[in-house]
Amino acid sequence: MTIEQVQENAKFVEELEAEVFRILEAEASNRPWSAVDKSKLPAACFLWIEDPKKKSTWHLPYKEGAGSINPATGMYATAGQVNLNALRAIAQAVGGSRTGKPMSVPGPVKTKINRLLKQYKIGKFAEQKPEKNMGREIIESMMDGGLTDVRIDKEAHKVHGVAILRSTSPNRTFRDAKGRKYLPKALESVARLVNGAKVYIDHPTDNEMKERRGVRSMRDVLGFLENGRVDDKGTVRGDLEYLSSHAEWFEPIVEQMADKVGNSIHAYGETHLDKSDMMEAVEDIRMLASVDLVTEPGSTSNLYEAQEEIEEEEEEIEEGDQMEYTNLNLKDLREQRPDLVKELAEQVKGELEEAKTIENLNTEVTQLKEDKKKLEEEVDKYKLKEQVADKEQRILSFIEESKLDKKFVSEIFMQSLRSAKEDEEIKKMLEDRKKIVEAGSKGVRGMGDDKKVLESDETKSTEPGEYEKAMRS
Numbered sequence: 001m002t003i004e005q006v007q008e009n010a011k012f013v014e015e016l017e018a019e020v021f022r023i024l025e026a027e028a029s030n031r032p033w034s035a036v037d038k039s040k041l042p043a044a045c046f047l048w049i050e051d052p053k054k055k056s057t058w059h060l061p062y063k064e065g066a067g068s069i070n071p072a073t074g075m076y077a078t079a080g081q082v083n084l085n086a087l088r089a090i091a092q093a094v095g096g097s098r099t100g101k102p103m104s105v106p107g108p109v110k111t112k113i114n115r116l117l118k119q120y121k122i123g124k125f126a127e128q129k130p131e132k133n134m135g136r137e138i139i140e141s142m143m144d145g146g147l148t149d150v151r152i153d154k155e156a157h158k159v160h161g162v163a164i165l166r167s168t169s170p171n172r173t174f175r176d177a178k179g180r181k182y183l184p185k186a187l188e189s190v191a192r193l194v195n196g197a198k199v200y201i202d203h204p205t206d207n208e209m210k211e212r213r214g215v216r217s218m219r220d221v222l223g224f225l226e227n228g229r230v231d232d233k234g235t236v237r238g239d240l241e242y243l244s245s246h247a248e249w250f251e252p253i254v255e256q257m258a259d260k261v262g263n264s265i266h267a268y269g270e271t272h273l274d275k276s277d278m279m280e281a282v283e284d285i286r287m288l289a290s291v292d293l294v295t296e297p298g299s300t301s302n303l304y305e306a307q308e309e310i311e312e313e314e315e316e317i318e319e320g321d322q323m324e325y326t327n328l329n330l331k332d333l334r335e336q337r338p339d340l341v342k343e344l345a346e347q348v349k350g351e352l353e354e355a356k357t358i359e360n361l362n363t364e365v366t367q368l369k370e371d372k373k374k375l376e377e378e379v380d381k382y383k384l385k386e387q388v389a390d391k392e393q394r395i396l397s398f399i400e401e402s403k404l405d406k407k408f409v410s411e412i413f414m415q416s417l418r419s420a421k422e423d424e425e426i427k428k429m430l431e432d433r434k435k436i437v438e439a440g441s442k443g444v445r446g447m448g449d450d451k452k453v454l455e456s457d458e459t460k461s462t463e464p465g466e467y468e469k470a471m472r473s
Contacts, residue, residue, distance in 0.1 A: 029081040030195040044079035048109045050411045062086045067234040088196040089121050134268035134286045147258035159240040164263050167234035186282040188228050193288035194228035194238045200292045264292045402430040
């Protein structure tokens with residue numbers, strides 16, 4: 001499987017999980033719990049029922065009613081969707097939001113509550129470490145008037161129209177980015193996720209988070225948000241329902257110094273650097289961990305960066321100052337620049353895949369060269385055999401043409417013919433052999449006609465004649 005296929009599969013899984021999450025959200029309701037008429041809810045809408053026949057013993061409603069109203073009972077025919085705001089209220093109440101101590105509830109009821117809270121990621125289950133597919137960590141601080149242009153309802157302990165997030169900010173996680181911008185999909189996701197999200201008082205310190213293992217204290221809970229929406233200016237707003245125990249100090253802040261405080265969100269989502277305007281573009285928000293009401297941006301994380309700090313840092317680098325990398329280790333790099341670690345990992349993975357591909361290709365090339373060499377050797381042998389057979393056929397053909405008796409063609413003479421380089425040379429050798437044979441034949445006949453010459457001492461010789469030499473060869 002190629003790197004592209006792996007990346008495509010990973011992207012498909014993320015999109016599939018997001019779609020499943022969206023469907024699950026659709027099966028629950030974010031409708032304000034105050035808008036639900038609890039007096040008309042049937043028994044199936046309650047978590048804890050002591051006596052099905054006595055409505056006074058039905059506790060902890062968490063579902064909305066559905067169907068028509070039954071005239072006989074004055075209640076809805078059946079139970080409807082789970083109301084997430086009701087579950088959030090139950091989580092806070094059972095956790096002891098009013099008394100500071102957890103409430104005592106029967107075991108089966110507590111089990112059912114925890115199962116629902118876990119299913120919808122509410123309360124302590126929303127504090128769990130986000131999964132890998134949640135994307136990059138994003139911490140956004142909006143300090144200029146988070147509580148301005150709002151309406152406070154002291155009787156209901158609610159602040160309407162709290163500004164939570166704007167479409168642009170000077171913050172960023174990419175070093176080269178000028179700032180951060182939230183695309184429409186991301187703003188809509190935040191507006192959806194703020195429904196039921198807890199609002200905490202101030203940022204926690206590093207020691208507090210370490211001691212509590214990353215879980216926020218219930219004492220820091222100011223309230224929760226509902227009715228999330230995006231206004232016509234691209235600002236995410238919601239209604240803050242604060243606890244009555246905080247009314248004494250919180251209400252004066254809203255009325256007298258609303259422009260001095262703001263909201264800081266802790267979220268996870270998909271981002272990239274848009275090189276067209278050098279802004280960090282937030283494509284979508286997958287998880288909203290918390291919303292903090294603060295007077296100053298948090299200083300416990302390197303992700304809180306004001307524009308002035310960015311400009312000063314860039315000026316220092318331009319003047320020739322160098323960052324101190326001597327004590328930098330992998331742990332620090334993972335915590336401070338997870339985007340860089342991810343980018344390096346992908347690059348190394350790509351280089352390893354490329355090196356492996358090159359190694360495999362080199363091995364294939366070497367094998368092909370060896371196969372080619374063997375094939376060429378086989379071809380040469382075949383061609384040589386073909387040439388030898390062709391020459392042998394030509395020699396036999398030339399012998400036939402010369403009409404030389406085959407008994408005068410010895411193996412030694414054949415080797416001589418085979419050694420000849422040209423066909424003309426072969427023909428010349430056959431012609432000479434034929435003349436020698438004919439000359440020898442005439443000499444034998446002459447010996448019978450001229451005995452004197454043969455018997456003459458002067459003509460006798462102990463050396464073999466040309467004919468005898470030719471016959472030997």
